[in-house]
Amino acid sequence: MSATKALDAKAAISPAGSPQQSSPTLLQRLKKIFSAGPVMPGESYGAPGRGKSAAISLVTASALLLLWFVTTTAGWIDPMFLPSPVAVLARFWEVLTEGFANATLLEHTGWSMMRVFGAFALALVTAVPIGILMGVNRVARGLFDPIIEFYRPLPPLAYLPLVIIWLGIGEVSKVVLIYMSIFAPMALSARAGVRSVAIEQIHAAYSMGASRWQVIRHIILKSALPEILTGMRIGIGFGWTTLVAAEMVAAQAGLGFMVLNAAEFLVTDVVIMGIVVIGIIAYLFDMLMRYAERKLVPWKGK
């Protein structure tokens, strides 16, 4: 309210204030974006972040691309710092067909995906059960909690040397490093999911004659599912983050290796191309996970 008043006062003082009166001012528009606003049936007044954002995201992405294109083709930036999109595309094709650092793009991608998704699958079958166990059993919680809480905040680069000393420089140590970075967030999410179950639902099941095992299976696991899926999304993100660190040591192929190798020789277009490929794969997988969330846990947040 007071903001509008101040604005009116300004408009009155300014002699050229007529266009401000006819069309809404910037401030008014901003206020509209951040106010609760009217709602459609099925939506809720005042729900945080209500409304669609896809169009805005598309505009942001296109603007950034355009900016990249204009600044580089105009020659304002040295291609060694930032090559043009065209150069990156050309390089993409070249690496796809002829390869870079003794492997084609598909081989690099294949190796990296095998490492990340292999570690992810391993974490899925170990971290989720352990997280659930930590939620339902105090012995398991006491056992695993200090271990996970201690190593979780450490950067993977810090324990990479140790992993190499213990497991060598082969494929195992790479997968283990990625696995460790995925394990903690996934286990903690599963545990938080177990803790989020409504006690009334557990009571209801017991009052209908459920055994303890039935309560875990039919109530606790179901309740924990949304958070387990969130944990999977967070976990795979950590996996991609750790990939480059894992491929720093004695890798023959892999997207992280390719980027590092290209950086050493200042082949900037390969660096950017590698980053974009990693980004796209990670994004596609995230979309897949969100789709799975909508299908598997439609009650989430209800």
Place this chain on the structure above:
Amino acid sequence: MSRLQIHDVSVVYPGINGGEQVRALSDINFTIEPGEFVVALGASGCGKTTLLSLMAGFISPTEGYLTLGDSQIDGLPRVACGVDLADQIDGPGKERGVVFQKHALLPWLNVIENTEFGLKLQGVGKAERRQRAASFLKLVGLEDFHRHPVYQLSGGMQQRVGIARALTNDPKMLLLDEPLGALDALTREVLQELLLDVWKETQKMMFFITHSVEEALFMASRLIIMSPRPGRITHEFELDFNERFLECRDARKVKSMPEFIEMREQVLSIIHGDEAAGGLH
């Protein structure tokens, strides 16, 4: 069938973060006989839900004990963190069905799956449990909502699913925590009569919590009135308006009888007296 007895029970909730302890129930002695319909009435926070949780076996008393027939029902070990599934003796059981005040339906199951859930746990075949669940859903007026997700139902409809679910499981004793609180007047009357019919037919023991004086008088064969801080049972009345209804099938007539109105005034004055004396916060 066997009676449920509460022996010298007190419940003290520990203070949260060093706060003051809450004496939710104090020296309760109380018996529910087979075939009785007991209604508990009292101001918010006087310990009605706590009393029900004791009977259901969800909490253990701080002092005293509970028995159902010859067996002691000790309840879950106190659950501080919410879901610490420590070993338990007796505790809740399928002979004591519960209709909860809120939050107890399972959002990953639709209406009929929620209703048949108890039978599924007990290994009843799908065709039979579907049929039994459907018949109770029809009784509560939800026959057209079998496949609806429960989180898209209104509060009153969710409560009706809760009632149908408890009835489908066919317990010996039914514990109902404000089961009709969120319903409109008409549906409320229909379900009051439905519960009385079920009671008459099956002779289940009923423990029913409500805030409505009229509902309490209409449903109860015994009415207990509770008062807060500490939660106690202050008055008990033997009533027979439910029997009168079951004879004449005319709820309006029963509720306008002079005895009913007189009783209502008496109960209201007790409650208002309590509130004046205890003082609402």
